[in-house]
Amino acid sequence: MRFVSDGYAAARIEPIARSAGVSTATLYTFFPSKVALFEAVIETAAKDFYDRVGPLLNTEAPDRSILTDYLIRYTEFLSDSFVRKMFRLIVAERPRFNTQAVDFFDRGRGDIAHTLIAMFETMSANGLIKTEKPSWAVSQLLGMIEHPVLLLPLASGKDPIQARSARAIAEDAVETFWARYGA
Numbered sequence: 001m002r003f004v005s006d007g008y009a010a011a012r013i014e015p016i017a018r019s020a021g022v023s024t025a026t027l028y029t030f031f032p033s034k035v036a037l038f039e040a041v042i043e044t045a046a047k048d049f050y051d052r053v054g055p056l057l058n059t060e061a062p063d064r065s066i067l068t069d070y071l072i073r074y075t076e077f078l079s080d081s082f083v084r085k086m087f088r089l090i091v092a093e094r095p096r097f098n099t100q101a102v103d104f105f106d107r108g109r110g111d112i113a114h115t116l117i118a119m120f121e122t123m124s125a126n127g128l129i130k131t132e133k134p135s136w137a138v139s140q141l142l143g144m145i146e147h148p149v150l151l152l153p154l155a156s157g158k159d160p161i162q163a164r165s166a167r168a169i170a171e172d173a174v175e176t177f178w179a180r181y182g183a
Contacts, residue, residue, distance in 0.1 A: 003041060004085045008093045013037075038097070042104050045086045048077070062119040063128060064178060070119075071145060071170040074112065078149045079166040087154060113138050120181075129181040137181055144173035 002011040002019065013034055017027040031037035077083055094101040113135070120134035131137045148169060164172070 001041070001082075003038060004082070004089055008034075008038060008089065008096065035097075038093075039100055042086070042090060042100060045083065046104060048083075061126065062122055063126075064174065067116075067119060067123075068171060068174045070115075071141070071174060072167050075145050075149055075166040075170040075173075078146065084150065084153050087150065091154065113142065116141065127183050129178075130183050131181050137177070140180075141173055141177045144176060145169060 002016045006012075011034070013027060014024050016037070017024045020027065027037070031040060090097070090101050090104055116138040117134045120129060120131055120137055123129045124131055124134070129137075148164075149166065
């Protein structure tokens with residue numbers, strides 16, 4: 001992906017079209033500008049996450065195993081090298097695409113948080129957990145995942161070799177969460 005490898009400013013439409021196996025004119029038929037193409041790339045990255053976690057959202061009775069599965073998929077998504085490169089790119093291009101960057105982060109994080117809040121409310125009503133403020137519990141849980149998997153790599157500018165797998169990070173976060181909030 002040229003945007004990831006070259007950055008937005010240096011990415012040119014002609015090589016992108018060649019990589020896609022189409023003419024520049026054909027590419028412009030689908031994406032009238034480089035901005036539109038970049039926005040489509042961002043939207044595709046967001047859709048990829050929803051495809052990964054979507055099947056978990058259709059449960060009416062979430063429990064610890066469903067929470068763990070959801071967080072493993074979320075952690076695996078954030079651990080993906082391409083996804084981290086996309087996050088870096090969006091952060092780097094925020095001055096140019098502030099509205100899209102804010103929407104990407106707020107919508108993604110908001111959707112994840114709202115899903116977890118709903119899970120926690122159901123789990124609390126079912127007597128599985130005890131939490132007065134589900135939103136606080138969600139922030140704590142997501143922080144245990146996002147800090148080592150996303151924030152540190154973004155801050156360092158490189159993908160560190162993980163001492164723990166995405167699965168282990170998610171499972172440890174759930175274990176810590178359950179120790180605090182489990183009924």
